[in-house]
Amino acid sequence: MxxxxxxxxxxxxxxxxxxxxxxxxxxxxxxxxxxxxxxxxxxxxxxxxxxxxxxxxxxxxxxxxxxxxxxxxxxxxxxxxxxxxxxxxxxxxxxxxxxxxRIPPQKYQDYVVLTSQSESVWEEAKHNSNYAIFQPYLEKIVATNLEFIDLWGYQGHKYNTLLDMYEPGMTVAKLDQVFGALREKVVPLLSAIQASKHKPETGFLKQTFDKEQQKKFSLFILGQMGYDFDAGRLDETVHPFATGLNPGDVRITTRYLLDDVNSALFGTIHEGGHALYEQNISPDLIGTPLCTGTSMGIHESQSRFWENMIGRSRPFWNRYYQDVQKHYPGQFDSVRVEDFYRATNEVKPSLIRIEADELTYNLHIMVRYEIEKELFSESVRVADLPEVWNEKYRDYLGIAPTTNGEGVLQDVHWSGGAFGYFPSYALGNMYAAQMMRTIRKELPDFDGLLEAGNLIPIKEWLSEKVYRHGKLLTPTEIITEVTGEELNPDYLVDYFQEKYGDIYKL
Amino acid sequence: MxxxxxxxxxxxxxxxxxxxxxxxxxxxxxxxxxxxxxxxxxxxxxxxxxxxxxxxxxxxxxxxxxxxxxxxxxxxxxxxxxxxxxxxxxxxxxxxxxxxxRIPPQKYQDYVVLTSQSESVWEEAKHNSNYAIFQPYLEKIVATNLEFIDLWGYQGHKYNTLLDMYEPGMTVAKLDQVFGALREKVVPLLSAIQASKHKPETGFLKQTFDKEQQKKFSLFILGQMGYDFDAGRLDETVHPFATGLNPGDVRITTRYLLDDVNSALFGTIHEGGHALYEQNISPDLIGTPLCTGTSMGIHESQSRFWENMIGRSRPFWNRYYQDVQKHYPGQFDSVRVEDFYRATNEVKPSLIRIEADELTYNLHIMVRYEIEKELFSESVRVADLPEVWNEKYRDYLGIAPTTNGEGVLQDVHWSGGAFGYFPSYALGNMYAAQMMRTIRKELPDFDGLLEAGNLIPIKEWLSEKVYRHGKLLTPTEIITEVTGEELNPDYLVDYFQEKYGDIYKL
Known part of the structure; x- marks a missing residue:
């Protein structure tokens, strides 16, 4: 019975x-x-x-x-x-x-309304570089999150509770350690790159590129990655994203810039990486809460693995540069594959996170991480964020915005209350580099696969090790089971030093 | 209190x-x-x-x-x-x-499963012209509907209860009268047309037409009709339809046949007519069950009004034929507008309802109406339908199918249990002609509006008289308030006699 x-x-x-x-x-x-x-x-x-x-x-x-x-x-x-x-x-x-x-229903309802209004206000604030109209909303959102943290409880730092929502198990202590180690190596590397006389030529990336050809090329590369078009589709949007409705319906969106050959291409590969994850979750998990990626960091590791470790690698372009030349006839006749490869890997400090290169991207994240940490230890006031932001940009990237629109107001996240989300992006880079090290051991002729345009074994390896598990394993279990050790920033550092040492002849 | x-x-x-x-x-x-x-x-x-x-x-x-x-x-x-x-x-x-x-939940659940299975079986049955595999499903569906009718109750004929679901207030008595009157005039008219020596030439409609141009032309005509693209969109599908999600989001789909210039065009105008209805329902009714068309017949009257009364009229083509010529350069150089107009109005008895011309279409509907009526008076058996079907086609249209696929199995409706739906199509034609008579009185230079490509006053007249009311008025109230009298088939007869008398020089 x-x-x-x-x-x-x-x-x-x-x-x-x-x-x-x-x-x-x-x-x-x-x-x-x-x-x-x-x-x-x-x-x-x-x-x-x-x-x-x-x-x-x-x-x-x-x-x-x-x-x-x-x-x-x-x-x-x-x-x-x-x-x-x-x-x-x-x-x-x-x-x-x-x-x-633990959240009283009325308080939660009020918060939903607040963040929804706040997103509209943020849009206007960003458009007019007007922090003052956004500030009271942000103050309420931070205050409400502090109340929520008290209701949810926390261990160590209050911010840990927020981090855990996007990256289960992640803490300030751990992030301070890995980001510290990363910054320590990235900053001198960036200085060396900036001092290098061997800078890539990039002008040829900024011609006018036919939109239909960009679309065809995006579809072609997705097919090469093993994206299943019977379980997805590619559409256009303003802010690209991937969405896994179920493993049989994982959609990608992209944006075609007519004056930039790489924007849609790398955007598509990035979202394609997210999509491969969702398409290859085990069918056993369909209809359960485990049928999704295990964390934002691991999800981002997959988009960045495909975008950067594969899509911005030399062997990849040794194979696919001919297809760039074919899709844009005449436009790359005088550009060698090596020039194209170097151009797609140009490093240059800039103000806007989503336009940043692979290396400086992590510094943009650290700025945001430091600010969020201080917001939730209540050691910085919302009113002071524009100044704090600019100061940290000078400190981390050596440049500072002249308007709040390209500064503290650039990202949508805070207006929706998504504190603790930003670190996922940098975690994704670290997880990806660490997995790269392992995959190179387990698929010994990794570069040969890329040179041959044979990406499917890579997709299958990742499916077996990462994708199929969905949320059944924690991020820590995934990275430990796949690579044999916990998150370690050294692999990303090694990858950067090797890659940019070569490109910039350091 | x-x-x-x-x-x-x-x-x-x-x-x-x-x-x-x-x-x-x-x-x-x-x-x-x-x-x-x-x-x-x-x-x-x-x-x-x-x-x-x-x-x-x-x-x-x-x-x-x-x-x-x-x-x-x-x-x-x-x-x-x-x-x-x-x-x-x-x-x-x-x-x-x-x-x-009134329906026991389990019985209803069983019926949902039955019709869902039945639709798949029907697809296979139609594909293989195999009535035998579909027959047991259809028998169960009819039997279940008879049970439902007993539970719901009925007045006069059992079929009345089904008719009322799609056309509130419609009865067998009324349909017998209007269909009888219509048939009495349509059949001799059809004979006269078939005997006429002045048949239109239609070969030029069957060239190869560029799909992108067909799409552009469809979008152009929708714009001319006053379809609001900020409250809708046009997409491709296999079986075209319009769907009103809310008055601010009414979507149309169409199908482009490369060898037929008119299929997508008239399909789009037809669905566009449905869409104008849904887009122009009063905002006051949003979020209520009244925010939809009042009946299938009135809805169909609007698609058919736009498709036939406007889209297949001479003054319309006097204005828009130049756009056909522009969209398909060189393909209509030797075709005069009068030839094009006559070709789009060719009358020819055929086996397939959805491919029928404006005149014989009504006979296809009467066949189905007669069969449904007999099914629910239990004077015909499901087993005998193929034979009854073919006999009635010979009787009404003078031709009969050689396979059940192009005969009794051609429509999806019965497999889903949609008995009582077919009459809506012919009712739509009658309502449309009756409204046409009124609109010609109230917008005196009606033909002049078409000749000038000024369709917006027509859309506005229909919005005011029909669309804005949604389901607030019954079909009878609508037709009576708009035209001053109840449904009267004579207007459709007059319209046919005038139109085809001219085209076929009768």
């Missing part, structure tokens, strides 16, 4: 979770649609639809049934009957449930 | 309805996506999402709260406080609620 009861409850619980996943999928499709071409006059009503579906989803996540199931399956007797996947599902749901339940 | 209670209940009721509408909108978007390019490997999971959302929507429509609200607002005291829109909303909900509540 108790076995029957157990089985029955487990079945009901799984159906409930599948239903929640259905809501997420519907919401995901609506967002994709809003960003790829939904008619603007329908947006107001469509936003209400999102509100209804999100509301139902949230209600389900904190419903009393959910609490009862979690209590039941956490009893030692029942827990012992769960298999590994089921146990992880219960743990994930419990984490979400506990987090959501 | 009771006023407060009334206001409070009314507010809650409206919010509830808006929530139901949100589910409908989400489901509508998912269907649009599935038919315009959703990756095929994601469809299985997406279908579960549709199942979850439809299930929630159905639950809400029969929930006890709904019953309580309907009882409350039906009390004379409360009813007196409702405004006209609110009263109609209550009536609409009550109609749906009563219909849904």
């Amino acid at each position: 108790t076995t029957n009861q157990f089985e029955h409850k487990l079945h009901e619980f799984k159906q409930y979770l599948q239903k929640m996943k259905s809501y997420e999928e519907a919401i995901g499709l609506i967002y994709w649609d809003m960003r790829t071409g939904a008619p603007k006059k329908g947006i107001a009503t469509r936003s209400e639809v999102v509100g209804v579906l999100s509301g139902e989803h949230f209600k389900m996540s904190v419903a009393s049934e959910m609490g009862e199931w979690l209590d039941y399956f956490s009893e030692p007797e029942q827990d012992a009957r769960l298999n590994r996947v089921e146990r992880k599902i219960v743990a994930e749901c419990k984490k979400d449930y506990d987090r959501s339940k | 009771t006023t407060n209670q009334f206001e409070h209940k009314l507010h809650e009721f409206k919010q509830y309805l808006q929530k139901m509408k949100s589910y409908e909108e989400a489901i509508g978007l998912i269907y649009w996506d599935m038919r315009t390019g959703a990756p095929k490997k994601g469809i299985a999971t997406r279908s579960e999402v549709v199942g979850v959302l439809s299930g929630e929507h159905f639950k809400m429509s029969v929930a006890s709260e709904m019953g309580e609200w309907l009882d409350y607002f039906s009390e004379p005291e409360q009813d007196a406080r409702l405004n006209r829109v609110e009263r109609k909303i209550v009536a609409e909900c009550k109609k749906d609620y009563d219909r849904s509540k």
Whole structure:
């Protein structure tokens, strides 16, 4: 009888979770649609639809049934009957449930309204470089997050609680260590690069490039990466993204700049990396909360692995540069593959994170990390952020913005309350370099595969080691099982030193 | 206090309805996506999402709260406080609620599964012209509908209950009368046309036409009609349709045949007519069950008005033929506008409804109407349908199919249980002709507007008279208020006689 009861409850619980996943999928499709071409006059009503579906989803996540199931399956007797996947599902749901339940519903509702208004205000503030109109919103958002942290609880630094939302297990102590080590090597490397007389020529990247050809080339490269077009599609958008609605429907968007051959290309490879992850999650996990990437950092490691470690590598271009030449006839006749390779790897401190090169990108992240850490230790005031921002840019990158629009207001994240998210980007670079080291050992002729345009074994290796697990393994388990050690920034440093030492003849 | 209670209940009721509408909108978007390019490997999971959302929507429509609200607002005291829109909303909900509540949930669930399976079986049956595999499904569907009719109740003919679902208030008695009158004039007219020596030349319609140009021309004509591209978009699909997600987001799909210049064009105008209806429903009705067309027949009257009364008229082509010539350079050099006009109005009995001309189309509908009527008076057996079908085609159109694929199996409707739907198409033609008579009186230089390419006053007239009301008025109210009399088939007959008398010199 108790076995029957157990089985029955487990079945009901799984159906409930599948239903929640259905809501997420519907919401995901609506967002994709809003960003790829939904008619603007329908947006107001469509936003209400999102509100209804999100509301139902949230209600389900904190419903009393959910609490009862979690209590039941956490009893030692029942827990012992769960298999590994089921146990992880219960743990994930419990984490979400506990987090959501601690926030009074009205406070949460107010916060949703606040961040939604704040995003519109931020847009205007950025457009007019007017920090003053955004400041009161940001102050409220930070204050509310501090209240939430008190309700959720924290260990060590308050900011740890926020970091954990995007990178389970990540802490200030760990980030201080890895970012410190990284900065220590990146800053002198950047100085050496800036002092080098062997700078790449980049003018030929800035011609006018036919949009249809850019699209064809993007599709071609996605096909080479093993992106499954029966389980996805490529569309245009303003801010590119990838979205995994289910492993059979993982969509990519990109943006074509007519005067820049590389923007859409590397954007597509980047989102393609995210998409390969989502397309190759084990079908066993479909309909469960484990059917997604394990963390933002690991997800970003995959987009950056494909974009940078593969897409900006010499052997890759030894194979594919001929296709650039074919897609843009006459436009690269006098450009050698080596020139193209060096140009795509130009390092140059700049003000805008999303336009930064592979090396300085990490410094942009560290600036934001330092500021967030100080915000949540309450050692910096929101009012002072523009000044703090500019100072840190001078300190980390040697340049500073002249307007807040290209400074403290450049990113959308804070307006939506996404504190703790930025470090994922730099973590992704470190995870990627560390995995690169391992993959080179396990696929010994790695460069040969790239030179031959045979990328599929690489996709399969990553599927086996990373993608298929979805959220079944933690980020730490993934990186440890794949590479044999925990996160170690040295691999990224080594990769940078080798790559740029060669390009800039240091 | 009771006023407060009334206001409070009314507010809650409206919010509830808006929530139901949100589910409908989400489901509508998912269907649009599935038919315009959703990756095929994601469809299985997406279908579960549709199942979850439809299930929630159905639950809400029969929930006890709904019953309580309907009882409350039906009390004379409360009813007196409702405004006209609110009263109609209550009536609409009550109609749906009563219909849904009378079917035992398990029976309804079984029926959903049956029709869903049946649609797949039908596809195979049609493909292989194999009626035998479809027959048992159709038998069950008819039998279940007969059971449902007994549960719902009926007045006069059992088929009336089905007709009412698509055309509120329509009956067998009325249809027998109008279809009888129509047939009586259409059949001799068709004979005269077939005997005419002045048949149009049509060969030039069947060249090869560039798809991009077809698309451009479709978009151009939609713009001329006053279709609002900020409240819609045009996409490609296999079976064209229009879908009104909300009045700010009404999407059209079309299909481009490379060897037929008219298929996409008239398909687009047809769906454009449906879309104008949905785009111009009064914003006051958004979020209520009245925010949709009043019936299938009135909806179809608008698609057919634009497709046929305008799109296949001489003054229209006097203005727009130059654009055909421009879009397909050199392909119509030797074709005069009069030849083009006559070719687009060729009348020729054929086997396939969706390829039929404007005149014989109605005969295709009458065949189906007669069969459905007999099925629900139980005077014909499902097993005999292929024979009955072929006999009626000989009788009505003078030709008969040689396979069931191009005969009784050609339409999807019956496999999904949509009995009572077909008459809407012919009703649409009759409503359209009747409105045409009125609009010619009220916009005296109607032909002049077409000749000048000034279609907007026509769209505005229809918006004012038909579109803005949504489902607030019944089909009978609409046609009576617009034209001053009830449905009258004579206007369609007059229109046919005048048009074809001229073209075929009868």
